[in-house]
Amino acid sequence: MRSTTSGLSQRRRGRLLRAVGSVFAATAALLLIVAPASSATTPSPTPSPSATQFTNSISGFLRGDDRAPIPGVTITATSGDFTGTTKSGANGAWTIGVPTQGTYEVKLDESTLPQGIKLAEGQENPRNVTFSQTSNLSVIFTFGKGIVVEQQNFMQNLLNRLVAGLSFGLLLALASVGLSLIFGTTGLTNFAHGEMVTLGAVLVFAFNQMHLPFWLAVILAVIGGGLFGYVQDAGLWKPLRRRGTGLVPMMIVSIGLALSVRYIIQFYFGGATQQLPFAQSVEILIGPISISPNNLLSLLVSAVVIAALGVVLLKTRLGKATRAVADNPALAAASGIDVDSVIRIVWVVGGMLAALGGILWAYYRPGVTFDMGSQILLLIFASVTLGGLGTVWGALVGSIIVGIFVELTTVFGLAADLKYVGALFIMIVVLLFRPQGILGRKERVG
Amino acid sequence: MDFGFIFSSAAGELFSPTTAAYALATLGLAVHFGYTGLLNFGQAGFMAVGAYGFAISTLTFHVPFFVGLLIAVVASAIFALLLGIPTLRLRADYLAIVTIAAAEIVRYIVTTNQLTAITGSANGLAAFEGDFYAMNPFPPGTYVGMNNRDFFIRVVAWAVVAVFCTLVWLLMRSPWGRVLKGIREDENAVRSLGKNVYAYKMQSLIIGGALGALAGMIFTIPRGAVQPANYGTELTFFLYTCLLLGGLGTVLGPVVGAMIFWVVLSLTQGILYGLIESGTITWLNTVQAGQLRYILVGVALMLLMIFRPQGVLGNKKELAFA
Numbered sequence: 001m002r003s004t005t006s007g008l009s010q011r012r013r014g015r016l017l018r019a020v021g022s023v024f025a026a027t028a029a030l031l032l033i034v035a036p037a038s039s040a041t042t043p044s045p046t047p048s049p050s051a052t053q054f055t056n057s058i059s060g061f062l063r064g065d066d067r068a069p070i071p072g073v074t075i076t077a078t079s080g081d082f083t084g085t086t087k088s089g090a091n092g093a094w095t096i097g098v099p100t101q102g103t104y105e106v107k108l109d110e111s112t113l114p115q116g117i118k119l120a121e122g123q124e125n126p127r128n129v130t131f132s133q134t135s136n137l138s139v140i141f142t143f144g145k146g147i148v149v150e151q152q153n154f155m156q157n158l159l160n161r162l163v164a165g166l167s168f169g170l171l172l173a174l175a176s177v178g179l180s181l182i183f184g185t186t187g188l189t190n191f192a193h194g195e196m197v198t199l200g201a202v203l204v205f206a207f208n209q210m211h212l213p214f215w216l217a218v219i220l221a222v223i224g225g226g227l228f229g230y231v232q233d234a235g236l237w238k239p240l241r242r243r244g245t246g247l248v249p250m251m252i253v254s255i256g257l258a259l260s261v262r263y264i265i266q267f268y269f270g271g272a273t274q275q276l277p278f279a280q281s282v283e284i285l286i287g288p289i290s291i292s293p294n295n296l297l298s299l300l301v302s303a304v305v306i307a308a309l310g311v312v313l314l315k316t317r318l319g320k321a322t323r324a325v326a327d328n329p330a331l332a333a334a335s336g337i338d339v340d341s342v343i344r345i346v347w348v349v350g351g352m353l354a355a356l357g358g359i360l361w362a363y364y365r366p367g368v369t370f371d372m373g374s375q376i377l378l379l380i381f382a383s384v385t386l387g388g389l390g391t392v393w394g395a396l397v398g399s400i401i402v403g404i405f406v407e408l409t410t411v412f413g414l415a416a417d418l419k420y421v422g423a424l425f426i427m428i429v430v431l432l433f434r435p436q437g438i439l440g441r442k443e444r445v446g
Numbered sequence: 447m448d449f450g451f452i453f454s455s456a457a458g459e460l461f462s463p464t465t466a467a468y469a470l471a472t473l474g475l476a477v478h479f480g481y482t483g484l485l486n487f488g489q490a491g492f493m494a495v496g497a498y499g500f501a502i503s504t505l506t507f508h509v510p511f512f513v514g515l516l517i518a519v520v521a522s523a524i525f526a527l528l529l530g531i532p533t534l535r536l537r538a539d540y541l542a543i544v545t546i547a548a549a550e551i552v553r554y555i556v557t558t559n560q561l562t563a564i565t566g567s568a569n570g571l572a573a574f575e576g577d578f579y580a581m582n583p584f585p586p587g588t589y590v591g592m593n594n595r596d597f598f599i600r601v602v603a604w605a606v607v608a609v610f611c612t613l614v615w616l617l618m619r620s621p622w623g624r625v626l627k628g629i630r631e632d633e634n635a636v637r638s639l640g641k642n643v644y645a646y647k648m649q650s651l652i653i654g655g656a657l658g659a660l661a662g663m664i665f666t667i668p669r670g671a672v673q674p675a676n677y678g679t680e681l682t683f684f685l686y687t688c689l690l691l692g693g694l695g696t697v698l699g700p701v702v703g704a705m706i707f708w709v710v711l712s713l714t715q716g717i718l719y720g721l722i723e724s725g726t727i728t729w730l731n732t733v734q735a736g737q738l739r740y741i742l743v744g745v746a747l748m749l750l751m752i753f754r755p756q757g758v759l760g761n762k763k764e765l766a767f768a
Contacts, residue, residue, distance in 0.1 A: 080569075100568050101557075101568050102559065102567055102568045103559055103562075103567075130559050131568075189543070245752070247538075247539070248485060248539075249751050249755060251485075252686060252690070252751045253747075253752060255744075255747060256683075256744045256745065256746070256747030256748030256749075256750075256751065259680070259741075259743060259744030259747065260740075260741045260742075260744025260745050260748070261744070263737045263740040263744065264741055266737050267734050267737045267738065267741065374679070378546065378547055381543050381546075381547070382547065385540070389539075389540075415558055415559065415560045417557065417558045418555070418558050420550075420554060421551050421554045421555065424547040424548075424550060425551065427543075427544075427547060428532055428533075428544055428547065428548065429532075431532050431533065431536065431540060431544060432531070432532040435535075435540065
């Protein structure tokens, strides 16, 4: 009797081991396809020797008041005993790789400027610049006679940040709605969700390096994200659910997955920041609001995708089934809903949404790095807990609040490198007074 | 490939101060997670509070060593209180998210340029270990192949680990420890016996957090510098790997886990670098070899959790989860 049960468990264990192995094989295979492309090409669009050695960089574009690029200007960044020098390229772009984030003195050598071009009035040179959370910092020098940089008034700034915050919040929502759906249907707090976000951006970069058209690269990256979700559920989470693994062990397994996937991505992608195509764009004016076209597009894309998801969840049979499983899996199964296939679809959709969110996040930051997803993982968690764990609309509302809050805190005087602190702090305060979140149902959560 | 060098450096990791720091921080996690069932994902934050509490009180306020140590421990206790008040009444996953968020808040605050004068921002602080080495009773010379400073820090670090292992062992045998284990098994049952579960959880959080703060100091003193980048969320996850390696509800598990963790990391590094240098492996460079090791850490964490959640020394009946 005993021997048969142990034999059974051993067989099950073997199956699980194979399943876990298959997840890694698939992940590695997926990345292997990508690897040659990313390693074969030169990593940086502006070939500056110092930029490729460090993960952090200070960069910018030099353009005259006629928007023509200004090449061959020497720019120096110093901090302590570190000095980096570069010349602006033919397109006016310059990048200086720097070892650590922090404050740097950036100096533009005015004697190397072409004739007839001068720094605009009020342009500090040299000036001190400070990194916030990103690994790339842009410094803008404006040129031309008599141009005075307009001091933005407070309301203008507030409005701009509000729209930028909405754009950021909606891209966060793409990731957090997926996380929330997964939590709602399986109870898993998925720490590997940040890597699902990273994967989207990294795949677009890789496909772009293979010279695929941009739209195709984006579509393939989103499909890749869905595939990653599928493989994860099929190879890892479903076997674990079958086995009756508790939620806390599954959470720790997801941490292990997050660590290994993050370093697998770094293994192939490297530690540097890369830019996606069209990452540089000039801000445009829409009424009183100045916004970059990328941010505007990101805002529209995420709003449309979330609206579509909302329609699917509310109107279709599949959406109804998903909500039923989230509400009560046992009852859903008893009423004839195929719980496992609903969960599978949720994982695929979650992976696709996360990948899309990652692509938009790469434009918002801007830049692609191997840890870009884990940088916003906590903001995603904050959004989901703020709105109420497991509720889709809560995740949406929470994300928008977090996005706008993060952007607005800088308007009200919080230092830029502390802007995530505000959002995390708000989450803790909300948990203190309304632990079920803003839209969560009132129930015991402890 | 020089196997003698690879094995001797791996053996060196066995008793390095970093291993001791990991062991002590993991012991704190064992108190939290292994004995009480509290899912603390912010142990890196406790370590940062300890390290910075000590470094700042030494450098900014010029207090003597033991006052600095006391300040570090008290700061971690306050941090534990601040964390515990909103979250200890909530479900386990809420505590996990809040602790990891709080640890990141600590890291952001010590990184910000607003406080560069006090925290040194991203560059961190250095040169605060003078008082510690001034107490070195060993005259200059060679001790087991080390100089007197390296030998002193190892002796102190492992003595601290031994003392706290004994203390935790005694605590967990006491009636107080039995209540903690009771909370881990069934919180409501303990509550119905008239115990104040919230207070017990808070005490456990403070004790484990103080161990984390001491570990942060042990981690930072031999380096002579404290930098925020060392206290990211990965550190906590590595500690969980150590804990699961050794065994959750055990006293020696964290020590064994930390030793295995660092010896295996050192061995894989030595062997991979050796293979790369000898030209046996050409598809890797040394940077990628470093990343490969952390891929393995992640895989090890998953496999341990799935197939041997009780670790090397643990008892399957004594798990924080059914």
